[in-house]
Amino acid sequence: MHKTSAWPLALIYTALIVFASLFPFDGWRAQGIDPLVFLTARVPPPYWSGFDVAVNVAGYVPLGALLVLALLRSGWPLGAVWMATLAGGLLSLAMEFLQIYLPRRVPSNMDLLLNIGGTLAGAFSAALLERLGAIDRWSDLRGRWFVPDASGALALLALWPLALLFPAAVPFGLGQVLERLEAALTELLDGTPFLDWLPVREAPLVPLSPGGEMLCVTLGLLIPCLLGYCVIRSVGRRALFALGVVAVGVGVTALSSALSWGPVHAWEWLGPPARLGLWSALALALLLLALPRRACAAVLLVALAWHLALLNQAPTSAYFAQTLQIWEQGRFIRFYGLGQWLGWLWPYAALLYVLVRVSRREVQT
Numbered sequence: 001m002h003k004t005s006a007w008p009l010a011l012i013y014t015a016l017i018v019f020a021s022l023f024p025f026d027g028w029r030a031q032g033i034d035p036l037v038f039l040t041a042r043v044p045p046p047y048w049s050g051f052d053v054a055v056n057v058a059g060y061v062p063l064g065a066l067l068v069l070a071l072l073r074s075g076w077p078l079g080a081v082w083m084a085t086l087a088g089g090l091l092s093l094a095m096e097f098l099q100i101y102l103p104r105r106v107p108s109n110m111d112l113l114l115n116i117g118g119t120l121a122g123a124f125s126a127a128l129l130e131r132l133g134a135i136d137r138w139s140d141l142r143g144r145w146f147v148p149d150a151s152g153a154l155a156l157l158a159l160w161p162l163a164l165l166f167p168a169a170v171p172f173g174l175g176q177v178l179e180r181l182e183a184a185l186t187e188l189l190d191g192t193p194f195l196d197w198l199p200v201r202e203a204p205l206v207p208l209s210p211g212g213e214m215l216c217v218t219l220g221l222l223i224p225c226l227l228g229y230c231v232i233r234s235v236g237r238r239a240l241f242a243l244g245v246v247a248v249g250v251g252v253t254a255l256s257s258a259l260s261w262g263p264v265h266a267w268e269w270l271g272p273p274a275r276l277g278l279w280s281a282l283a284l285a286l287l288l289l290a291l292p293r294r295a296c297a298a299v300l301l302v303a304l305a306w307h308l309a310l311l312n313q314a315p316t317s318a319y320f321a322q323t324l325q326i327w328e329q330g331r332f333i334r335f336y337g338l339g340q341w342l343g344w345l346w347p348y349a350a351l352l353y354v355l356v357r358v359s360r361r362e363v364q365t
Contacts, residue, residue: 005151006070021095027103056114064122081123088119150231163342164252167260171274172220175347178312205315210273217277219307225285226300235289242285297358304351
């Protein structure tokens with residue numbers, strides 16, 4: 001048996017599939033028909049498209065791969081591919097079963113078959129990589145690069161690009177939830193005595209200045225760098241990792257902008273504050289290369305708290321609200337809730353992880 005990040009990643013990915021399949025979780029109703037009627041429906045359905053095929057296959061490929069890797073690294077080599085495929089198939093069947101109770105979802109036997117096919121493809125791919133020795137090489141690489149208890153940090157780092165994919169009001173500004181949380185609580189408690197319990201803000205939220213936006217960009221990029229520093233062994237590898245974080249962050253943010261506004265607007269977000277923030281983040285990441293891991297965790301706590309405080313003292317713009325409408329009502333509706341919640345919760349999950357890490361004795365490696 002080996003320590004592996006595959007189990008937490010598989011569990012997280014399962015939760016993401018559930019969220020993407022059942023979002024927005026409202027309007028539940030019984031239609032008075034057999035919930036399994038979709039199993040005998042026409043194949044393929046008349047409303048089918050190539051986009052549906054790609055999404056249903058690709059969405060379950062990572063699940064199959066992660067489950068096989070988790071089983072193999074946990075000492076379950078026999079039947080790992082079929083166990084992973086069975087788990088993916090049962091998950092898909094449960095999602096299709098529940099979708100018949102949601103007005104904005106349509107269960108489909110074709111979805112089920114493609115989900116199973118995607119799980120099987122991912123499972124076979126992972127098993128093949130294991131047979132070719134790629135997983136052992138990854139384990140050796142991980143042993144050289146990372147400390148033994150790096151699973152939590154690696155899982156968070158793997159989710160960071162996905163969290164960035166959903167458009168943010170400020171580039172790399174994950175975790176801006178206060179304004180929407182206040183509106184949601186006000187709507188939920190409207191007409192009840194508990195509405196008066198909500199704190200009243202004495203002053204309206206003030207938009208970020210260019211300097212404040214630059215600082216948010218700097219901290220938003222520095223945070224994943226510091227998270228990696230908490231589990232990376234050597235200075236040289238930290239430098240390569242920091243360069244990779246900046247490259248991935250810029251690429252995913254450009255992709256998010258292209259998906260929201262069109263390819264010609266992919267770099268509209270890269271104004272003077274964002275450019276200065278990028279270079280500042282890279283400079284700080286290089287200056288902190290030699291910082292001990294425990295000190296990196298302490299600096300990361302300060303950076304997370306500062307970043308979240310800055311973001312949540314500022315309102316979102318009207319342009320950002322228009323961007324959200326594109327994701328809510330357009331072709332990205334399948335990923336809307338998933339991406340939104342990742343963007344909201346990622347920094348708070350990182351904060352919790354770092355708090356747990358600094359509160360325990362560090363093992364010398």
